[in-house]
Amino acid sequence: MVLAGCGGGLSRNELVAKGDAICKRVNAQIAKEPTPKDAAGLKRLADKTVAISDPAIKDMEALQAPDELKQDFAKFVASLKQQRDLTRQIGTAAGQGDTAKIQQIGTSAQKVQAEYRRLSDKIGFKRCGGGN
Numbered sequence: 566m567v568l569a570g571c572g573g574g575l576s577r578n579e580l581v582a583k584g585d586a587i588c589k590r591v592n593a594q595i596a597k598e599p600t601p602k603d604a605a606g607l608k609r610l611a612d613k614t615v616a617i618s619d620p621a622i623k624d625m626e627a628l629q630a631p632d633e634l635k636q637d638f639a640k641f642v643a644s645l646k647q648q649r650d651l652t653r654q655i656g657t658a659a660g661q662g663d664t665a666k667i668q669q670i671g672t673s674a675q676k677v678q679a680e681y682r683r684l685s686d687k688i689g690f691k692r693c694g695g696g697n
Contacts, residue, residue: 574630574632577689580630580634581688581689581691584688584693585693587621587624587693588621588694591617591621595613595617598614604659604664607655607659608656608659610656611653611655611656612656614649614652615649615652615656618649618652619649622645625642634688637684637687637688638688640680640684641693644677644680645681647677648674648681651670651674651677652674654670655667655670655671655674658670681694
């Protein structure tokens with residue numbers, strides 16, 4: 566991946582193009598995973614999603630948003646980290662067979678996902694926020 570050089574970061578269009586490319590890659594990788602049928606499958610999916618998300622988050626952090634999007638983009642990346650952390654927690658709860666905890670974390674994850682989608686739309690992403 567080519568990173569932006571010095572001098573104020575990417576334009577909005579460049580940020581959207583590079584961010585969407587990252588999201589497209591992540592969405593394609595996660596879409597290959599089987600739908601979980603039980604707690605063990607949910608744990609596998611959560612663990613795989615975290616493993617896929619970590620490098621994507623680093624790639625997003627390397628992008629330099631234009632000044633007018635810096636705050637929103639920082640919040641967007643923070644929401645990615647929150648989703649990854651909640652996914653990790655879901656995996657842990659699934660490994661323990663704690664369905665009540667999975668549901669509790671899922672409720673929190675829905676709120677974070679809504680904020681992620683709002684920010685994604687505000688920035689102008691097409692592949693981020695909408696899902697697979």
